[in-house]
Amino acid sequence: KAGVTQTPRYLIKTRGQQVTLSCSPISGHRSVSWYQQTPGQGLQFLFEYFSETQRNKGNFPGRFSGRQFSNSRSEMNVSTLELGDSALYLCASSRDYLQGAPGNTIYFGEGSWLTVV
């Protein structure tokens, strides 16, 4: 079956602009999580959505937001981009919202590379 699909794969934005990233989860998965990956910082949890509701949120400023649609597809938005927002943004999907639960394996997409100049 198709894996987690993220679009776009690469994009370049200017400081102050906003960006929207999209994630299509594996069919049947209702939970979508977003992570920011930067060198030296590893993966930082942004937020998790399940059945269109945000279930968990990491420690990121309000410029980072997300939403989930009825078909489980998710988008994340970053407004007023800063240079430090340059990163690989990873989306992960799972069947249930407890992503740390042992029976709820999460599957990652290949990510969206965002460069802010």
Add this chain to the structure above:
Amino acid sequence: AQSVTQLDSQVPVFEEAPVELRCNYSSSVSVYLFWYVQYPNQGLQLLLKYLSGSTLVKGINGFEAEFNKSQTSFHLRKPSVHISDTAEYFCAVSATGTASKLTFGTGTRLQVTL
């Protein structure tokens, strides 16, 4: 809250040599532990996980990890690495009670050379 420390940011090793990637965690509650691998230009893939029971866990591609509760460690090992094992490896932890999210370490870059 949980935290994960991967002390080695890079580990160079020759092909067919053994390797150990270190992971230490901190938590006030019981945890589940995971190792993920990220090949170049790909997302993360689950290697193995410790839930309970036997402290030695076997995963895919010949990797194994041992849970040591007294040392709060979950080191990843492979007796003989291949060039294709070159990747970034992430250790992760979640609390058994809530399991609401995974907390990842900063990653270890395994570089296998001939």
